[in-house]
Amino acid sequence: MREVAIVAAGMTRFGELWESSLRDLFVQAAAEALAAAGVDRLDSIYVGNMAAGQFVGQEHLGPLMADHLGMAGVPAVRVECACASGGAALRAAFFEVASGASDLVLASGVEKMTDGADVTAVLATASDQETEAYHGITFPGLYAMIARAHMQKHGTTEEQLAWVAVKNHRHGALNPKAQFRREVKVEDVLASSMVSDPLRLLQCSPVSDGAAAVLLCPLDQARKYTDRPVKIRASAMATSTMALADRADPSFLDAVKLSGERAFRQAGLKPSDIQLAEVHDCFSISEICCIEALGFVEVGKGGRAAQDGLTALGGRTPVNTSGGLKSKGHPVGATGIAQAIEIFEQLRGDAGKRQVKDARIGLTQNMGGSGASSVTHIFERV
């Protein structure tokens, strides 16, 4: 396998971007990445997207996006893995470059969620249609059950759940691309509307529009495009049962554990080698479960980690320095790529007020559904 690097990135602001269509968002992010690398050609394009068919009546995003980028002709396909679509698109692009088939591949993600569709119903199609969605359960409901199971088994408290949101809003306030650039207090979180007990409004990631794109090439060609490439040291994926009810322990995300173990094995690293991570905090409880499953903290101690500041900027292992899905926003197909961009910028020393000092190795973990899929990447400054 050839070694693969990221050499450039582009990303829209995340938020309710009324003035931009699905294709506009993609073009903005992709053009920024191409300009950063100084290239005007691509060998291939991957578009991570969960549900543009349902959100805006548009499938077949590959050729649409190639065309509107001014690159009709270039191979281009969509990769879908619910909220892990971005991570899955990055992984597909990684394989194409690693294989030797292509030298310049754009991995992107985009979602336009604010155009009028019933967002909660559309997102529910990432759960098991026959045994979950059909019966009325939604993702706040599924994650609320995960949270209750975690509270019961490990004594996790509502205050600890709130601390995840407080931390991520603090980080997001420092991120110019974030949807919510304001801090919140624990009291604010605990006073916000109940969405699905015990998850309150300020513990849920928002509905967002946005796009993100990174440019991949073989590591040995990377310095043609940048003097600060970031190597992809591992690209791993795992799945679990589709339905939450089919898992032995609903408080533990086994696909996250498995994708992490595979990534650490590929990279020859262990959790303590990771200096910062972006993990999938679609709800406060999911960040807690993800850092436990990845081995950053002991199982059951994820809530304490947020409360004690272990995962805050300046803590032992900063998690979601971008603001995470909670504060940066969660245009679902774009999220996995946006996570990679945060690590890319951190490892290059470009993260401004969010900068983790001397960051050399970082990780992203992008999840689909209630944990039925998980994609983990490890990156290194070279």
Place this chain on the structure above:
Amino acid sequence: MREVAIVAAGMTRFGELWESSLRDLFVQAAAEALAAAGVDRLDSIYVGNMAAGQFVGQEHLGPLMADHLGMAGVPAVRVECACASGGAALRAAFFEVASGASDLVLASGVEKMTDGADVTAVLATASDQETEAYHGITFPGLYAMIARAHMQKHGTTEEQLAWVAVKNHRHGALNPKAQFRREVKVEDVLASSMVSDPLRLLQCSPVSDGAAAVLLCPLDQARKYTDRPVKIRASAMATSTMALADRADPSFLDAVKLSGERAFRQAGLKPSDIQLAEVHDCFSISEICCIEALGFVEVGKGGRAAQDGLTALGGRTPVNTSGGLKSKGHPVGATGIAQAIEIFEQLRGDAGKRQVKDARIGLTQNMGGSGASSVTHIFERV
């Protein structure tokens, strides 16, 4: 790049399969492929699917299918490229094996179209939503415009269009998996209902349910699983403008030409080296345009080729010996994989009454939208 082979295949019958759900169809095809190779493990799964979110309210097909195959844990993602989703899934699986990352990868495709959705409206989301679908055009309408342009420019006749259907129904009548196993006469085609002038009912592929799966591994490991592996000599893709109106010549499918040229270059072959091909005959006119763009016949002579029997079983270059999309059926996400299975079976000498004698090299060409995407593979018996 490692050389890659197909070592096993599985496929449901195509048709209106009321008794089988989306997941049932996938499992049936996948289990058949695994059993044929005698394996009970996979490194990765790709699921080609156009629009299960719209057709049956289910996105996130990767983990769903891995789970229902009894393989929760295995990496699994969906690849979408409208009606070329199957071909695109095969290509993604090819890269993963070629890269050296994985040794046993399932490339599959599935679509469940008969569960009550407005099929024509769902399929229209593969066109340009803003400049085509929104204004009411459907795929029969788009291909009718392609047909009219071809008739005007090249003198192609309604009778020649009908001959494509007659030929493919003759082939399909010999295929036990085909949706329509009956021959039709030119008079039948020309007397069938007008769908979109000049395209009549018997020139349009049907609405179908079905699934197909092939198992890929490195060529140098292939004889562990079969004594008759089929090598993938080329995997190529191209795109064109999304909207038909943006093309200089609507009667010529430039993405098909480009994906063909790339495939021939990869394989070091020319069109005359291809002994049989499965091409994307979603409408009679599209087979004509595809064989022209691939270089099997002169541009403008595609209609004559069908009428003169050049592309029939026994002809110079048999095209769509499976019955094609027209007669075998067109569960859109499954079609690209089903095309590969026809060539796989032909090159192994397993095609029964449809067998092309001494077939050694075959080609598949799978198209999305009105030709905005095209995926071409070349296969060789080894």
